[in-house]
Amino acid sequence: MCGIVGILGREPVAPSLIEALKRLEYRGYDSAGLATLEQGRLTRVRASGKLRNLEEKLAASPLSGTSGIGHTRWATHGRPNETNAHPHISDKLAVVHNGIIENFRELREELAAKGHVFATETDSEVVAHLVAEQIREGAGPAAAVARALTRLKGAFALAFLFDGEADLLIGARRGAPLAAGWGEGGVYLGSDALALAPFAHTIAYLEEGDHVVLTRERVTFHDAAGHEVERRRQPLQAGSFLVDKGNFRHFMAKEIHEQPEVVGRTLSHYLDLASGTVRLPFELSFDAKKLSRVTISACGTAFYAGLIARYWIERYARLAVEIDIASEFRYREAPLPNDGLTILVSQSGETADTLAALRYAKTHGQHILSIVNVETSTIARESDTVALTLAGPEIGVASTKAFTCQLAVFACLAVALGRARGVLSEAEEKALVAELAATPGLMADALAHEARIELVARDVARASSVLYLGRGPAYPLALEGALKLKELSYIHAEGYAAGELKHGPIALIDYAMPVIVLAPPDATLEKTVSNLQEVAARGGHLILIGSRAAREAAAADLAGFVELPDIASAFAVLVYAVPVQLLAYHAAVFMGKDVDQPRNLAKSVTVE
């Protein structure tokens, strides 16, 4: 959730620490801080709020140390103020932490009884004191960290810097990602490859339970049992991690506009357009004919991609699908069938609950397939089969292009499973592939309606509550539309199955609450239009996103209409996602909100 970085450099490291933290800000931005060794002495600078506050402080009093650690925080324990900002310091060391120390209360009591004085409300500070206690008892830094690690419960990644030790950094990983890197300017630690891309030419990921001791000359990995081990070094392609906004005001706008390209790229990875067939870029680790059930689990927007996919997998592969959000699924003790396939969906590949769901499914004998955007992520590495979304780095905290790429992969998978199970004919496959192949162009057409959507968004921005309605695959898209509005503009919004309107939410209808109806031209269009008329009859504030045919059928007074091409395809939701995202984006921009980094959110949620 938080981002951590460490550098043993040859030049002053503060500017590089800041640069790495900028690349990690997507993991949280409640506060930031760094510590360096100034003439051998630990010195730290911290600031609440965004990284620029820390930058301002550093500009006023620069640091010149050539070794240091840095942190950008998403608060779990303790308010997001400067006192609780990392690094935390005790005696002779500083630590930055990503994750949660579950047993921090017991440890804190134990250490307080030994005379340790705690300055913060955080769980992280206990780590500094625990290591300091080992040093007090006579251990050297590496042994002190190794011993402290055996006492910690929870999921975390840590980086340590020691007073008077200008050539030493120690990192540890349990349940949260951490990589070591080598570059011309020194050796590095970072939460992910993105953070290290400007500096390192080679990286190696820590495995679960590892800790690593870095000096400028030597990087030594130790496994959970403390044994020295080798970890695979791999080249880092700096170019592939370029992060900039191009000509856009926000990353989110850029990422929305990239969708025709990245969805096209993802589809071409899974489809053979020349022959009109699906061609998966991997071997299935199971016999599709023998599959008894598909279980899908994910969080947030990725979960909604799974909900949409359920319609496709059931319809095209004739397979029963069970789906649940990962934070529930992991604790439900759900019985899983023999010959079951579990699909995990995650942009980052690091979401703690999704990873736990994966591990649950694995211990219950499921075939594990993950749909991820980060090939080197933990979820990818623990899966039997990895289906990559080729969305490129997604920086906007609210997921957009990763979502539509997840849908693209799911669509291809549903058709591939249908073929492999013998329930889809060659002709049906061809027709579905043609529909998919047309999607990127239609998404580009939808983007061309941006000015119209912006006007509708201004209307929506005046509301304090919004209802989103849809049927079939457009129902989960309505849930996603409501989520996008909530997270970006802080307007309360709810997604509902259009058919469920009369079972409650219809009581809410008045002109103050916009009702956004997603009406793709599928078999349920008529029913959706009836629901729309139920809203109109009660003086509702109607906004329709649909084709001209839907507009004509609606025959009602509309406060807004976004016309989309006439797409007779179950995959139309990929196209409908575009106005849904743009609507939330423009409402938030109009309201002056921070669209790339909405309050309280984080892009990668590596805590429960």
Ligand code: G6P
């Ligand atoms: C956070 C992000 C969402 C994302 C969810 C799941 O809540 O803000 O945009 O959908 O995590 O993340 P994942 O990386 O697993 O897709």
